[in-house]
Structure formats: C-alpha cells, structure tokens
Amino acid sequence: MSDLEQILENNNVKPTAMRLLVLQYLLNKKVTVSLVNIEAHFHNSDRTTLYRTLKTFVENGVAHQIDDGTGSTKYAICEENCNCDVDTDLHLHFHCANCNETVCLTAHKIPHINLPEGFKAENVNLVVKGICDKCNGQ
C-alpha cells in the first residue's frame, strides 16, 4: 500500500484512482487550491466528481476548506495529526492581493478570542489580506 493510499485509509476514505490523484495534487501544492484549479488540472474528469472528492476529503479530515473571501472556496491538505480543532489546529490564512494565491500559515495559530458574556465559539476564521513574501521580494 502506497503512502497516498495509507493517508486515505487512515481517514476511512476508500482510495479510488481519482481520489489518489487529487490527493497527490494537493500534497504537491504549496498553496491552497480551488475547485476551478483542480478542474483545470484534471481536465478529463468531471467537475462534480472533483467537487465530491474534495467534500469527502473535508468531511473525513484529509483536507480543510478555506473561505478566503474571494468567493471561491479553497482547499488544502491537513497537517499530520490535525483534527481541525478550534483551539489547537486552526491556523490563519493569507490571501495575496497581487498573485491572488491563498496560503496556509500553519505555524500561526489563531489567537484566543475573548467574547462577550453568553457567546460560545465553535469555529473561527481568520484571513489576512495583503502582499505575500514572493510578491514583496520582487
């Protein structure tokens, strides 16, 4: 069993050919990807299949979904031992206004947020917009 297959097995996702390809694609990417990105890469396969593949990945903790405010949902592989837990796993995301790419800053966890009395947090989304290191370095 390959490493890729192992990842899916560990998360109770049946390793189909398509899923392995998408998984590999996500793993090789340094930045987050959208459904349109994936669609463009696997131009021979159907959008719905890719859509449901990503959905399955997210539901089973293989990947996480990012709402970076651009209107198109981004996806990225979860780190090893990630449970997408609010307190320990959620990191911030950075969207570059220049290259239009969104990156996971996995080392930058979301700071603890104080809420008014009565409010209960279940999830936190923190997106910083600006210019990324690559675009600044030109």
Place this chain on the structure above:
Amino acid sequence: MSDLEQILENNNVKPTAMRLLVLQYLLNKKVTVSLVNIEAHFHNSDRTTLYRTLKTFVENGVAHQIDDGTGSTKYAICEENCNCDVDTDLHLHFHCANCNETVCLTAHKIPHINLPEGFKAENVNLVVKGICDKCNGQ
C-alpha cells in the same frame, strides 16, 4: 438638515430619498443585514438600486461590508469616527449558527497578527461562528 442627511453629507454621499431610508434602516438594526434583508423590507424598490446604495455606502465609509462565510454579504453602519483602519477600527464579527444572524462586536478589536517575514497585511477578516448570547439564554 436632518441627522441622517448630515451623515451622508459628511461622507460625500448625495442624500436621496432612497439612501436616507436605507441609512435609517441600517441605523435601527442591531445586527448586520444582507441585500436580501433590505430587499424584503423595501419591497417596492429595485434590488439593483439597493445594491448600489449599499455599494456607495461602503465606498464612502458610511457602512462596512462583512463576509461572514455564509455566502451572502452583510452590511452594517460604521461607527462614528471609523475609517475602517486595519489597526484601529477593524473589529470581529460573530455569526450565530442557530439564529443565523451576524453581529458586529465593535468593542472587540482584532488582535495584532504576527506574520512571517515578507508578508504585508492590508486587511484582516476575523469571523467567529458559534451560538450567540440570545440563543444561549433560552
């Protein structure tokens, strides 16, 4: 000149009848509103006009736009002296999974975010999802 008119004048927005009505509606709301909300309230006027009214408000600093991750943009009046400045004015938003309402927590400014070398922040969006005080108090 009315208070409402004054607000618009101060932000270089010509105070038309429609704009004054929308402004009043926003001012009376304790929570953020979507275009659909406004459309439902002003059922006699056109959606595009309301859309452009909101756009004008946002562009001129009368209101700010909130992406709460629900897929429909929310709007809220800016506080007095707000310049939507990243460091001083940006506050966190809370979206309740129960009542589906999004509120501005204007007293809760966004904490300073450390970014890796080379990254430059221009804007920050922080949305907490969970259960609001009203829904918890039942």
Place this chain on the structure above:
DNA sequence: ATATAGGATGCAATGGAAGTGCATTTACTG
C-alpha cells in the same frame, strides 16, 4: 421658467460558484 447635464433609479440579462437528481459505471463480495 425652461433647457441641459449628470447622477440615480429600474429593468433585464449575465456570470460564477455551489449544490442536487438521476442514470451509468466501477469495484468489491460472495
């Protein structure tokens, strides 16, 4: 008061992204 111009409004259409229903194919099990 009337003409004129620029902005505001209304209507219709477009486009992007997400999501669903259903038929077909594939892969596993006995």
Place this chain on the structure above:
DNA sequence: CAGTAAATGCACTTCCATTGCATCCTATAT
C-alpha cells in the same frame, strides 16, 4: 460469475453578485 453498494458523469437548478442600458429626477445655468 452474479449481485450490490459506492463512485462517477451529465444535466439541471439555485443563489448571489454584477453589469448594460434606458429612463427618470434634480440641480444648475441661461
């Protein structure tokens, strides 16, 4: 090999945002 459940592919729908263009309104100049 047959049977079954899941995965895939295709078509369609819905929702929200956005634009083009015609018309209306209002402030200003003559």
